[in-house]
Structure formats: structure tokens, C-alpha cells
Amino acid sequence: MVIPGVAELEAVQAVARHRGFRAAAVELGMSRSALSHAIAALEERLGVRLFHRTTRSVALTQAGEQFVADTAPALRDIRAAIDRLGDHRATPTGTLRINGSAGAARMIMKPVILEFLRRYPAMTVDIVTEGKLVDVVLEGFDAGIRLAEQVPQDMIAIPLGPDLRFAVVGTPDYFAGRPLPVTPGDLARHRCIRSRLPSGGLYRWEFERHGETVAIDGSGPLILDDPLLMLDAVRAGLGVGYLAEWHVAEDIAAGRLLRVLEDWTPPFPGLCLYYPGRRHLPPGLRALVDLVRELGGGR
Template identity: 80%
Template sequence: METTGLSELEAVHAVARHRGFRAAAVELGVSRSALSHAVAALEARLGVRLFHRTTRSVAPTQAGERFVADTAPALRDIRAALDRLAGQRATPSGTLRINSSAGAARMIMQPVVLEFLRRYPEMTVDIVTEGRLVDIVLEGFDAGVRLAELVPQDMIAVPLGPELRFAVVGSPGYFADSFIPTTPADLARHRCIRSRMPGGSLYRWEFERHGEAVAIDGAGPLILDDSLLMLDAARAGIGLAYVTEWQVAEDLAAGRLVRVLEEWTPPFPGLCLYYSGRRHLPTGLRALVDLVREIGAKAGI
């Protein structure tokens, strides 16, 4: 009887994780049609349907759920064995999948990711950016990059950079027609460029000074879910933006934006690289962790 190969197992598990063929195909680096045909061929050979398919969704059948659950431990062991074997190479190779917010990815690209690729040219780094916080193990990622406060407690976290601060900024043209706010309460008389969270709620701007914490739900003419668009709008004089200090450093130095309420935005713990400590650490991820710690040591983190 023809046996089921590792690639077919990976295909089934990827489709089950993502509840669809498109994202699973991206993860596996194959075309959507090739992945669909591979799963269909396996189902035909086994004589069992593993997934319910509609034009809008893909979900495991009861038999498919049991198959994924039964083969998951063995598949993890095989992956770990392959990682250990790859660890005997002098130079790390393979693909490292990282889940991150878009802002965090921009912050680590130059100092961490590009330096990692220069050191290890046989590695490929696959970064998926999204606002929602995902289960990196369940969704097939090697690691995640998020603010320290968002890292799940069961993960191993390695600091990626210094503390961060938020900044409230507006254009010189905006302030030519509006007064400078000196307290968060003054924002009630300003136009605020509002931020929509991944879950759909609107973010309340957070402030703190001398132990007094305030959250402001400012009103404004524009709601966005991307910080770069917020900066574009702030530069154009539409209103005030609430973004990280790192994102506006060049604008402030060049005079394109003016910062206010600085004494109300204290620093907070910055980004962390995090990963599961419950499974074997792939060689590529170990090399990345070592690089992050090296960079942190040089920066005194």
C-alpha cells in the first residue's frame, strides 16, 4: 500500500491551522492549486474526506480533526529530529517564520533582520505582519515580535531594544490655528487622528504623570489602522497623532512635526522576540536569539 509522506502530513496540518488553502500555501511555499491537489489526492488514496470545503471556508471533518490530532506528536518529533540534524551544519540554513506587528517589523528590520541575513546567507526569514496577537505555535511560526506586555506568559522572551515612548504630534500648520495642549484634558478641544485596534475597538490614548494615569478617547475627523497613514495625516495638518517616538524622530528633527504633552508620556518596556520553550530550538532561531542578545549587550539592555 502507498504510504503517506511527510510533505502530505505538513500539507494537512497547515490547511487545518489556517482553515484555508491560501495562507497554508504561503506558509509551505507552494501554489494554492498544488496544495489543494495534494490534499485531494491524499483523501482519494485514503478513502476519507479530511476537510469540508465551501467557496468561503475550509474546515476539518471529524475524521480530519482526529487525523491531525493523532499525527501531531509524531510530526513534532520528526521536525525536532530534522532540526537537530540541521544543527550539525556549520552554518544555519532553512526558513525562519516570524509573526510580528507591522510597526515592530519596521523597527527590527535594519538592526536585526538584515544583519542576521548578512551573517547567515543560507537562511530565509519569512515575516508575517498583522495587528492581532496569534498563537505562534498553533499557527506554525518559529517566533514572534511584540511589545513586552503582550508576550504570553508561557513564552521565552528576549528583549529586542530599549524602552519605548509614545508621542503626541501635529504639524506646524495645525498649531498655527490651534493652541498647544498642556494637559491631556486639553485634547477635548483638538482634532485627534484616531486608531482602530485589530479587534475593531478604538484605542484610547494613554497618559501618565507623577502617578496619575489618564486615558483619553479624543474626537476627530479621521480613523485609521496604520501608523504610517496617521503620520501622513498629521503632516498634512489634519489633526494630532499618537504614535511611537521612534516613528517620528526624523519628522521632529526636521521640523515637519511638533511634539506636545511630552511630560505625560513616560517610557515603557519595548519589543521582545519570543518563542516556545516547550520544543527543540531550531538552529536558525538559536542563531537569531544569540544575535539579539549580542545586540542587546552592546546597547546595555
């Protein structure tokens, strides 16, 4: 009887999860060709085709779907056993895979991730940034970092820091000769640097004061999908921007940017580290959670 090894089973699960060899190979830390050869060799030994392959797509065969479903529970048990074995090490080792937005990754890099790596030099942190929200379990991540409102309800969430605020800003030169906006509706007379969501739609600037909420579709000469590019455009005097406060705090303090409508931008719950609820955490993830709590994030 042909009994595949754990590495081969992990390879099958990764290809099935990503529905392709390229992303699965990146996750497994091997070349695409090596992964393809490994899967083909396993299929030959088993005498069963697990995947339909074309030049454009990879899909499980009926036998492959059954094989993936049958082996997934055993692999989870094996991973858990290895994780528990890691408890006996003096310090955690291995790779911690985290998914989050680019902005979230920038916010936690210095205060959290760099400190984590200083304390646990045997660990590797693999951060994948993307705008769209992904299923961290399905995509093979240990944890995610998103705004609290974006965290799925079935996840355990640990706050990563204080509440956040947005800020409407422009340069002193831009506002010279223009009336400062007093209400969100006044933005209709200003050039707004707009932001595009990962879904493709345009983000509506959200405001709230004394229980009144307003969403503004501004107009302007530029639409961007990256907050740092938006900040560059605002600094250049092209118009006003609606950006996270932490992006513009230094510019405001230095007088390079003026903030308006501050009373219309109340704080809201900030970033969270989140992960699936399970009885045993991998040592690396547990160490990261403990560090977040120590630094004051887990209130």
C-alpha cells in the same frame, strides 16, 4: 498498508491549521490547486475523507480530526530530529517564519533582520505582518515580535531593544494661534487624528504622570489604522497625532513637528522576540536569538 510521507502529513496539518487551502498553500510554498490535488490523492489512497469541502469553507471530518491529532506528535519529533541534524552544519539554512505587527517589523528590519541575513545568507526570513495577535504555534510560525505587554505568558521573550514612548505632535503651523495643551484634558480643544485598533475599536490615548493615569477619547476629522498614514496627516497640519516616538523623532529634531505633553508620556517596555519554550531551538531561530542578545536587545 498506505504510509503517507512527511510532506503529505505536513500538508494535512497545514490545511487543518488554516482551515483552508489558500493560506496553507502560502505557508507550504506551493499552489493552492497543487495542495488540493495532493490532499485529494492522499484521501483516495487512504480510502478515507479527511476534510469536508464547500465553496466557502474547509473543515476536518471526524476521521480527519483523529488523524491530525494522532500524527501531530510524530511530526513534531521528526521536525526536532531534522533541527538537531542542522546543528552539524557550519551555518544555519532554511526558512524562519516570524509574525508581528507592521510597525514592529519596520523597527527591527534594519538593525536585526538585515544583519541576520548578511551573516546567514543561506537563511530565508518570512515575515507576516498583521495587527491582531495570533497564536504563533497554531499558525505555524517559529517566533513572534510584539510589545512586551502583548507576549503570551507561556512564551520565552527576549527584549529587542530599549523601552518605547509615545509622543503627541503637531506642526508649528497647526499650533500657531492655538494654545499648546498642558494637560491631556486640553486635547478636547484640538483636532485629533484617531487610530483604529485591529479589533475595530478606537484607541484611547493613554497618559500617565506621578501615578495619575488618563485615557482620552479625542475627536477629529480623520480615523486611520496605520501609523505612517497618521504621520502623513499630522505633517499635513490636519491635527495632532499620538504616535510612537521612533516614528516622529526625526521630524521633532528637524523642527517639522512640535511635541507636547512630553511629561505625560513615560517609557514602557518595548518590543520582544518571543517563541515557545522547548528544549531544542531550530538552528535558524537560535542564531537569531543569539544575534538579538549580541546587539544588546536581550537585557
